[in-house]
Amino acid sequence: xxxxTTVDIPEPLHRRLRQRAESSGASIRSLIVRAIEETYTEPxxxxxxxxxxxxxxxxxxxxxxxxxxxxxxIFP
Numbered sequence: 861x862x863x864x865t866t867v868d869i870p871e872p873l874h875r876r877l878r879q880r881a882e883s884s885g886a887s888i889r890s891l892i893v894r895a896i897e898e899t900y901t902e903p904x905x906x907x908x909x910x911x912x913x914x915x916x917x918x919x920x921x922x923x924x925x926x927x928x929x930x931x932x933x934i935f936p
Contacts, residue, residue, distance in 0.1 A: 877892075
């Protein structure tokens with residue numbers, strides 16, 4: 861189902877849009893719909909993170925701190 865929407869386009873932009881539609885053999889509507897679809901696509905899922913997010917050469921803390929205060933591990 862389509863929804864009708866009215867949009868005011870500046871004349872210079874409309875002229876360029878009409879010229880591009882004529883040169884490509886497409887309608888102005890199809891150019892606008894394609895531009896909107898390309899601009900507002902669903903974000904692609906990225907790769908799953910398996911390694912450390914921050915690589916450092918500094919001193920590492922304990923693997924599983926039990927009695928340590930996390931504040932002391934971050935701010936020695």
